[in-house]
Amino acid sequence: MNYKLFHFNSLTSTQDKAKEFAKKGLSSAVIISDVQTRGRGRFKRKWHSSKGGLWMSVLLKPKNAQHLQYLTFAAAVSVVNAIKKITGINVKIKWPNDVHYKGKKLCGILTEGIFGKENHVVVGIGLNVNQDKFPEDIKNIATSLKLIKNETYAIKKISLLILEEFSNIYEKIYDKNKFNGILEIWKENCDTLNKNIKVTTGKKKVLYGQAVGVAEDCSLLLKLNNKKTIKIIEGDVHIRY
């Protein structure tokens, strides 16, 4: 693992800082901020980023920047492994970018590409660690390691472990174009497959069916009630337990 680490007390978003660094030609950098004033999720949604969480972006310059979704998957697996090692908790991945515990969101991942003369990728990881409570709009859907285990964790230690896990997958699998290897480990840790789910697509269409697989481009294969199987490229999944 050979990342340069940058730590800030407050930033708008670690993704913004990573993009700024990319413009200056930097890569293999990790940006962490105690607080984000404009943390964001997919589709420009707000990501609550108060003190107590891990807000981190990894800036990379991959040889192959065509398969960004695999980096989201790699980051999710890294988070699952790191949480298991530090807390003993078994958390699961929900397609495409969530790590959750019993249906409540612990972590979200946002992977963004910067394409130009040189291609960069920023993998943003937001993990709720020591928060005791959440704002009204997410209090029923979010959780933190502290709320689960009633313990406070060293954020720095968690970040280093996630980075170690991530760089292993990145160097040994992603960078060697062994994308299937990422899909395999991702599937082992994902609990969306084989469930009956509701999907709200990127275009806000609501669909019901069974998650029957993941395609090679990381899209979700949804078998509709009329038995037709379709590909969901982006969207939000609600598992119907």
Ligand code: BT5
């Ligand atoms: C995500 O988006 O889950 C990606 C989140 C990525 C955050 C990291 S933090 C470091 C880096 N810097 C950034 O600015 N972003 C990245 P999405 O799947 O669109 O989920 C967003 C939704 O999650 C929101 O609409 C809320 O419902 C919910 N949410 C917001 N803040 C949350 C939190 N702290 N914990 C759990 N859920 C939250």
